[in-house]
Amino acid sequence: GADADLVVVDLARRAKITKEILHTVTPWSIYEGWDVTGWPVMTVVRGNVVMEWPEGEPRAKVTEACTGQYIRRRLARQA
Structure with a gap:
């Protein structure tokens, strides 16, 4: 079978977006200060839980190192 990646979202969880809760190298976010309903609580990559938010x-x-790879885009006629 093929690998599956998925994100589990708690549609009832409320969060206030701050730079402290985001896992990013950027020291700011255009969403900082927003109050949101619905928040990711788990990410599974190739069957492994790589992020969970109890x-x-x-x-x-973050429970595992990132394993993403750049996939070069091809034109339709090259596919």
């Missing part, structure tokens, strides 16, 4: 924790826990 209820009540101030920040998500």
Whole structure:
């Protein structure tokens, strides 16, 4: 079978977006200060849980190193 990547979203979880809760190299976000409903609580990549955010924790826990790869885009006639 093929690998599957997925994100589990808690549609009832409320969060205030701050730079402290985002896992990014950018020190700011255009969404900072927004109050949102619905938040990712788990990410699974190739069957491995790579991020989980338990209820009540101030920040998500990244459980594995990133394994993404750049995939070069091809034109339709090259496919």
